[in-house]
Amino acid sequence: MDEKILTVTVPSYNVQAYLEDCLESFVNSEVMDDIEVLIVNDGSSDDTATIAERYVSKYENTFRLINKENGGHGSTINTGAREARGKYFKVVDGDDWVDTRSFIRLVKLLKEIDADIVASNYTWINHTTRLPEKRQEYPFEKIEYNKLYQFEEIVGKTIIDMHATTVKTELFRKANEQIDEHTFYVDVEFIAFPIPYVKTVYFMEDPVYQYRLGLPGQSMSIEKMQKNLKNHLRVLMRLNQYCKKVEKTAPNANLEYIRELTATILTSQMKIYISFPLKNGMRKEAMKLDAYFYHKNREVYDRVKNPAVLFLRKTRYAAFPLAVLAFKGRRDSY
Secondary structure, eight states, X not given: OOOEEEEEEEEESSXXXXXXXXXXXXXXXXXXXXXXXXXXXXXOSSSHHHHHHHHHHHOTTTEEEEEEXXXXXXXXXXXXXXXXXXXXXXXXXXXXXXXXXXXHHHHHHHHHOOOSEEEEEEEEEETTTOOEEEEEOOSSTTOOTTOEEEHHXXXXXXXXXXXXXXXXXXXXXXXXXXXXXXXXXXXXXXXXXXXXXXXXXXXXXXXXXXXXXXXXXOTTSHHHHHHTHHHHHHHHHHHHXXXXXXXXXXXXXXXXXXXXXXXXXXXXXXXXXXXXXXXXXXXXXXXXXXXXXXXXXXXXXXXXXXXXXXXXXXXXXXXHHHHHHHHHHTGGGO
């Protein structure tokens, strides 16, 4: 098979209720010869594979099914990156989809430019109402869309998340890193690993990715984040480790970006600690983690800008009970 311009990996675990919506969104004759869609079935026990096989049979030049034992979201990305034949690489989860017209524009754009990352906007869709809740746009003030930026121009202005990211496959592979398996919240590893090698970014205004909000058991609910606290911490420490690994080889701007990303995840970890009731002993855990970064990765520690975390530091965590109460009052807006 000839090289495609884009490989889309579709992590799929028990998504029979949503997978057809996802796969159908790639079906358009304008681009199907230019893309491959890898449906990575992560040990599903429902009809996920059957639905995927239907698309492989009908559009064999575009869709490919890879069946594997369950290894979690990270394992599906690792598999997709290893199998990819496209110049560019994108991840679209099996319970989400793309806006077809915007996706067509993305594919055509990839054939015209040579950016290391193309960042496109995306939309949050309410699962129940099927209506847009909000749209990610204007990643930073005075952004110019349809412009090729040097990477150092965007550092300190924005963090490009997974839903927005289309990256050159060779750059992800060049990092020679495996995303953690059997672990939630590994999207940020996918974001971080190619960054030392990125020189250019192109911002596209179209909202390509359509993210389904409100599914039962989504990992970003506060209840799930509390339950998976150790997963989140594991990913944070993996980013910390990566910072140290590339600090002597990555360009300064690229290293700064990875440190800012790590500081963002450190802040999220602190928010999870604050979300627990006081009796759970999370004050001690928060203090221990913050002290670790203070002594072991001061560059990340100093990049935390969240007012609540800064206030806790100023009071040497004596104000932790106040932070817990404040969080409880705005829990629904987390």
